[in-house]
Amino acid sequence: MKIKIPATSANLGPGFDCLGLAIALYNEVCIKPSSYQSISVKGEGEENAKLKKNNIFVSIFYDIYQELAGKKDPFRFEFFNAIPFSRGLGSSSAVIVGAIASAYEMAGVKASRETILNKAILYETHPDNIAPAVFGGFTSSVVESGRVRTLKKVLGEKLKVVMVIPDRPMSTAHSRTLLPKSYPMKNVVYNLSRASLLTAALFSENWEFLRVASKDCMHEHRRMKQMKELFEVREIALRSGALMSTLSGSGSSFFNLVKAENALKVATALKNAFGMFRVEIFELDNNGFEIVKS
Numbered sequence: 001m002k003i004k005i006p007a008t009s010a011n012l013g014p015g016f017d018c019l020g021l022a023i024a025l026y027n028e029v030c031i032k033p034s035s036y037q038s039i040s041v042k043g044e045g046e047e048n049a050k051l052k053k054n055n056i057f058v059s060i061f062y063d064i065y066q067e068l069a070g071k072k073d074p075f076r077f078e079f080f081n082a083i084p085f086s087r088g089l090g091s092s093s094a095v096i097v098g099a100i101a102s103a104y105e106m107a108g109v110k111a112s113r114e115t116i117l118n119k120a121i122l123y124e125t126h127p128d129n130i131a132p133a134v135f136g137g138f139t140s141s142v143v144e145s146g147r148v149r150t151l152k153k154v155l156g157e158k159l160k161v162v163m164v165i166p167d168r169p170m171s172t173a174h175s176r177t178l179l180p181k182s183y184p185m186k187n188v189v190y191n192l193s194r195a196s197l198l199t200a201a202l203f204s205e206n207w208e209f210l211r212v213a214s215k216d217c218m219h220e221h222r223r224m225k226q227m228k229e230l231f232e233v234r235e236i237a238l239r240s241g242a243l244m245s246t247l248s249g250s251g252s253s254f255f256n257l258v259k260a261e262n263a264l265k266v267a268t269a270l271k272n273a274f275g276m277f278r279v280e281i282f283e284l285d286n287n288g289f290e291i292v293k294s
Ligand SMILES: Nc1ncnc2c1ncn2[C@@H]1O[C@H](COP(=O)(O)OP(=O)(O)O)[C@@H](O)[C@H]1O
Pocket: 027, 045, 051, 055, 056, 057, 079, 081, 084, 085, 086, 087, 088, 089, 090, 091, 092, 093, 095, 170, 171, 172, 173, 249, 250, 251
């Protein structure tokens, strides 16, 4: 079997740990029965020898497969990774969702997307990357008594993403240590009001609200200080016509949502200013992970 899992951009500014969307940039994994277990890696991470020995996809896959099948059969895992690691593009969620969904498939056990989502939340406690990796589109999620409740909005072809992907990683675990444990009431209200407006604007396709609704005062500034060029990325993107410009997940990438007709203009302005960073135009993904039987 083959599975493809999309990259995701979490938070979208004020929606810390709850809002996210899926991007048409995919990791693909082929899993085949074999007489012994083996791993090959192409693309992102292929130079990292540890991924062939200690691979989190493989360990999560076997956690679930053994639980379902009651045995540990040997498989060959072939990874084709396009999602860069530790750039705020949800590479770890793609691994978790991909491993769980493919374990169900290989064990021959049918599972709903909700089941995959609720297994995945056991491995990554916030649903902002996991939910769009499972369902695609824009997702708004809460975790209630350990279960994720998500609503999804399909985002059509009129929108594109201009992603700025810096050459330096920011690990999510480290990036979370930069944040305070509590916030003053005025900051909470600032983010709460904007996350609500952002969700309403995306669901109702009122794109002109996105710029004001995507402002954050909880996490972006502290994280962006680690890579000061990111302040200028936002300034240039918004000046060139981006609808919103937010730190992607915990960074280091910057997510710019644009009307399709403005994508090239925004991308060109960013490429001209940041020759050292990757600047790419992506479609949105509205399907989430997809299993292709082979
Ligand atoms: N394709 C992959 N295969 C194996 N491990 C991966 C893969 N992608 C990411 N990881 C693991 O996830 C880590 C990155 O997770 P994280 O810091 O949360 O960043 P991201 O924003 O990309 O999710 C990597 O250091 C690696 O351990």
